[in-house]
Amino acid sequence: xxxxxxxxxxxxxxxxxxxxxxxxxxxxxxxxxxxxxxxxxxxxxxxxxxxxxxxxxxxxxxxxxxxxxxxxxxxxxxxxxxxxxxxxxxxxxxxxxxxxxxxxxxxxxxxxxxxxxxxxxxxxxxxxxxxxxxxxxxxxxxxxxxxxxxxxxxxxxxxxxxxxxxxxxxxxxxxxxxxxxxx
Numbered sequence: 460x461x462x463x464x465x466x467x468x469x470x471x472x473x474x475x476x477x478x479x480x481x482x483x484x485x486x487x488x489x490x491x492x493x494x495x496x497x498x499x500x501x502x503x504x505x506x507x508x509x510x511x512x513x514x515x516x517x518x519x520x521x522x523x524x525x526x527x528x529x530x531x532x533x534x535x536x537x538x539x540x541x542x543x544x545x546x547x548x549x550x551x552x553x554x555x556x557x558x559x560x561x562x563x564x565x566x567x568x569x570x571x572x573x574x575x576x577x578x579x580x581x582x583x584x585x586x587x588x589x590x591x592x593x594x595x596x597x598x599x600x601x602x603x604x605x606x607x608x609x610x611x612x613x614x615x616x617x618x619x620x621x622x623x624x625x626x627x628x629x630x631x632x633x634x635x636x637x638x639x640x641x642x
C-alpha cells in the first residue's frame with residue numbers, strides 16, 4: 460500500500476514533465492524532425508525538441524520548488540493515511556484520469572500554436588508550388604519548415620513557460636489535496 464502511495468505521488472508529479480515531452484514530440488514531428496529520432500545514436504528514441512522541452516519542464520519544476528512540495532506531500536501522507544490503509548478506489552482512478560487528461564491538455568497547448576502556423580506555412584508553400592511550378596518546393600520546403608518552426612518555438616517560449624508552470628502547480632495541488640484530505 461505504501462508503495463502505491465509513492466508511485467501515485469511520483470506519477471502525478473511526472474505527468475506535466477511527460478506532457479511537455481509529448482508536446483515537443485508533436486512539434487518535432489510537424490517540423491520534419493521525426494526521422495531524426497530514428498537515426499539517433501543513443502538507445503532511447505527521443506528527439507531534440509522533446510528532450511529540450513522535458514529539460515525545460517524539469518528546470519521549471521525545480522524553480523517552483525516542486526521537489527519540496529513532493530517531499531511535504533510524502534511526509535503529510537503518513538499523517539493522513541494509516542499504514543496499510545491505502546486502497547485503490549474510484550477516487551484514485553478519478554485522480555489518475557484527471558492527471559492524464561491534464562497532461563494531454565498541456566501537450567496540445569504547448570504544441571498547438573506551432574502546429575497551426577506550420578500548417579499555414581504548408582498551405583502557403585503549396586500555393587507557391589502551384590503558381591511557380593519551375594521552383595522545386597521539396598528542396599526548399601523542408602528548410603523553410605524547420606526555420607519557421609524554430610523561430611516560432613523561440614518566440615513562444617515565454618508563453619510556454621506560463622502554461623508549463625500552471626500545469627505543474629495543478630498536478631502538485633491535485634496530488635497534495637488528494638493525500639491531504641484523509642484519503
